[in-house]
Amino acid sequence: MNSDQLTVTFAALADPTRRSILARLARGEATVNELAAPFEISLQAVSKHLKVLEKAGLIARGKDRQLRPSRIQGAALGEAAAFLEDYREFWDDSFDRLGEHLREIQQ
């Protein structure tokens, strides 16, 4: 995944409604109607969210014109999580080394 795609993925994940939709899809595929049920928003609004998620590579949608069930795509989410884990490790390692450095300069 290039950094432009990652930016799109993080932008998609920035919205709480879209994260709720992803959480629902993590339990199995669902249609727009099923996804809209827990939210006080229109089907159109849900469809918009699904488009954003699809563009970010976070979900795939079925070809059936009427139902177009959505299902989660793990790869994009995994890439996003991997970046965060990598970032955390960068700082954890650095701060361990900072401790060693501070010990050395005070000896």
Add this chain to the structure above:
Amino acid sequence: MTHEITITRVYDAPPRLVWAAWTEPEQLAAWWGKRGWTARPESVELDVRPGGNFRVTTVNDDDGSEMTNEGTYTEVDEPRRLAFGETIVTFTDLGDGRTEMTFRTTTEASGELLGRMKGGMESAFGRLDDHLKETT
């Protein structure tokens, strides 16, 4: 994403020394980066003032691949608080010669920064060989 990364460490050194380790190029080069990567002291540029830029290049000890971190300071309050981008580092004097350092950043910033870091590595070397570990 609204998720934040927060890391807190207590160091056996007063705030002025921890601050110096963050703001003096030769010192920052001694600790900046993952294990297995070494910062080149001559590559470190720290213009420590609001609006000033920092730039650090680290080199992989095994294959010589390079990675550059850069950003802009937004807040400089010696020796208590240093902010750059979406990241804030605070240094609290524990009064007994120790310092509590708190590092806080948002995932948007980290994703963007890492995107650049990874992008640079991939374009130059075609691979990312760092091991990933689980965090939540």
